[in-house]
Amino acid sequence: xxxxxxxxxxxxxxxxxxxxxxxxxxxxxxxxxxxxxxxxxxxxxxxxxxxxxxxxxxxxxxxxxxxxxxxxxxxxxxxxxxxxxxxxxxxxxxxxxxxxxxxxxxxxxxxxxxxxxxxxxxxxxxxxxxxxxxxxxxxxxxxxxxxxxxxxxxxxxxxxxxxxxxxxxxxxxxxxxxxxxxxxxxxxxxxxxxxxxxxxxxxxxxxxxxxxxxxxxxxxxxxxxx
Ligand SMILES: CC(C)(COP(=O)(O)OP(=O)(O)OC[C@H]1O[C@@H](n2cnc3c(N)ncnc32)[C@H](O)[C@@H]1OP(=O)(O)O)[C@@H](O)C(=O)NCCC(=O)NCCS
Numbered sequence: 001x002x003x004x005x006x007x008x009x010x011x012x013x014x015x016x017x018x019x020x021x022x023x024x025x026x027x028x029x030x031x032x033x034x035x036x037x038x039x040x041x042x043x044x045x046x047x048x049x050x051x052x053x054x055x056x057x058x059x060x061x062x063x064x065x066x067x068x069x070x071x072x073x074x075x076x077x078x079x080x081x082x083x084x085x086x087x088x089x090x091x092x093x094x095x096x097x098x099x100x101x102x103x104x105x106x107x108x109x110x111x112x113x114x115x116x117x118x119x120x121x122x123x124x125x126x127x128x129x130x131x132x133x134x135x136x137x138x139x140x141x142x143x144x145x146x147x148x149x150x151x152x153x154x155x156x157x158x159x160x161x162x163x164x165x166x167x168x169x170x171x172x173x174x175x176x177x178x179x180x181x182x183x184x185x186x187x188x189x190x191x192x193x194x195x196x197x198x199x200x201x202x203x204x205x206x207x208x209x210x211x212x213x214x215x216x217x218x219x220x221x222x223x224x225x226x
Contacts (some may be wrong), residue, residue, distance in 0.1 A: 001064060001132060009123035014068060015139040016125060018132045021065040021075060026052045028072040029065070036115035049115075051097045055112075059102050062109065062141075064132050066116070066125045074116035076129040078136070080106040083146060090148055090198040090207065109137050111147030130186040130212075137214050144214060145188070148197045148207030153177040155202045163193055163206050179206055188212050 001020055006013040021029060033046040048063025055063040055077055062078035072123055079102040094112045095101040111133070116130055137145055146183045153175070154166050161169070167190055169175050180190065188210040 001061065001136065005128070007124040007128065008164070009120075013225055016128060017067045018064060018128060019057075020060055021052075021063050021069065021072075022056055022060075023053075025065060025072055025174075029075055032072060032075060032111075032117055035117050035160055042199050045097070047097070050186050051099075051218070054098045054100070055079070058099050058193075061136060064136075065127060066120075068076060068125075072117075073120040074125050074129055076133060078133055078145075079112060080140075080142065081108055081109045081110045081146075082106040083110065086195060088148075089194070089196060091118075105114040107143045108146045109133060109140070109142050109144070111145065113213055126182060127186045129184075130188070131160065132211060133189065137212070138216055141217065142214060143217055146211040147188075147210060148194050149183050149188075149190075149210050150179045150198070150203045151177050151206055151208055152179060152200070152202035154204055154206065155183040158204050163204065165209055167193060180210070183210050 001018060004015050004017040009017050022155040030047050031053060037046060061080050062080070065075040066073045079094065081101060082103055083093070092109055093101060097112060099112065112146055114126060114185060116129070133145055136169045144182040151163070151166065154177070155162060157166060169182070170177050170180050170184070171190060184190070189212070191211055194209050196205050
C-alpha cells in the first residue's frame with residue numbers, strides 16, 4: 001500500500017504518506033509505542049523487535065504506517081483471523097502481538113494496534129490509518145474489520161458506573177471516550193464488551209469489540225444486521 005494525501009492541522013495542510021512499514025522503521029515504531037502507551041499501561045506490552053519482524057514477515061500488507069516529513073507519525077497493525085463472534089482476549093487472537101495466529105484464509109481483518117504520536121493527534125492521521133485498512137479489507141475481499149478497543153476513560157467513572165452503562169453512555173452521547181469515540185468517528189461500531197481483554201488499568205481490563213463491515217460483501221453474518 002502506498003499513497004499520499006493532504007491532512008490539515010490548525011487549518012494548515014500537510015502531506016501524509018501511508019505505506020507499509022519495514023525493518024528500517026522499527027526504532028521509530030517502538031518510540032511511538034512509548035509515547036502512546038505511558039504508565040499505567042504495562043511497558044512490557046510495547047512492541048519488541050521480534051514482534052515487528054513477525055508483522056513484516058507474516059503479513060506485510062497489514063503492517064501500515066503514516067509518515068509526515070520523513071518522520072513516522074503513527075501506525076496500524078493487523079492480521080487475518082477466522083472470527084464469527086466468539087469472545088476472546090487480545091493475547092489469544094493476536095498471539096500476544098506476534099501474529100502467529102494469522103490465517104490467510106480467515107474472514108476478518110483484526111486490528112492488533114493503532115497509535116498516533118501525541119504531537120500529530122487530532123489532525124486526521126488515525127482516521128486515515130483506519131481508512132487504509134478498510135481499503136485493505138475491500139481489496140482482500142474480507143468480511144469485516146474487528147478489534148477490541150481500549151476504553152481508557154472508564155477509570156474515572158468506574159466507581160459509579162458499570163462498563164456496559166459506560167459504553168451505552170458513549171453511544172447515546174452522554175460522555176465520550178478517547179479511543180471508543182475516536183473509533184466511532186472513524187467508522188467502527190461497538191458490538192459488545194470483552195472482559196479481561198487486555199491488561200490495561202485505565203480500561204479496567206475491558207475491551208469493546210468494534211466492527212466495520214465490508215459494504216461490497218453482503219453475505220457477512222458477523223454480529224450486527226446492517
Ligand atoms: C486513538 C488515536 C489513535 C487517535 O488518533 P488521532 O490521529 O488523534 O485521530 P484523528 O485525528 O484521526 O481523529 C478522528 C476523529 O476522532 C476524534 N478524536 C480523536 N481523539 C479523540 C479523543 N481523545 N476524544 C474524542 N474524540 C477524539 C477527532 O476529533 C476526530 O473527530 P472528527 O472526525 O469529528 O474530526 C490516538 O489518540 C492514540 O494513539 N491514542 C493512544 C493509543 C491508543 O490507545 N490506541 C488505541 C488502541 S485500541
